[in-house]
Amino acid sequence: MVTKDEIPDPHTMRISLSVNGEIKQDSNTGNMVFSVPELIEFISKLVTLEPGDIISTGTPSGTGIARGEKLKDGDIVEIEIEKIGVLRNPVKQSR
Numbered sequence: 001m002v003t004k005d006e007i008p009d010p011h012t013m014r015i016s017l018s019v020n021g022e023i024k025q026d027s028n029t030g031n032m033v034f035s036v037p038e039l040i041e042f043i044s045k046l047v048t049l050e051p052g053d054i055i056s057t058g059t060p061s062g063t064g065i066a067r068g069e070k071l072k073d074g075d076i077v078e079i080e081i082e083k084i085g086v087l088r089n090p091v092k093q094s095r
Helices: 036-046
Strands: 014-019 022-028 076-081 085-090
Antiparallel strands (some): 014 076
């Protein structure tokens, strides 16, 4: 997590996703359908946003189901957003 002063323009950051080190999605936040201010304005008309709230925005094109791919037990999924960092998660299928 970063503060607003660390990201002067949230609409110019690279965003990518890889599975087991293979890039599956590679885009830029400038390609989002709605800008961050538009999302905040819309959502705040419906609910009161509080400090610490998270807004999930979706994903760039190239998701696995469109490719006929599915995650499997043991896969490592990493998403990276420039200036923010990397989130790394192992896939564990429930039995």
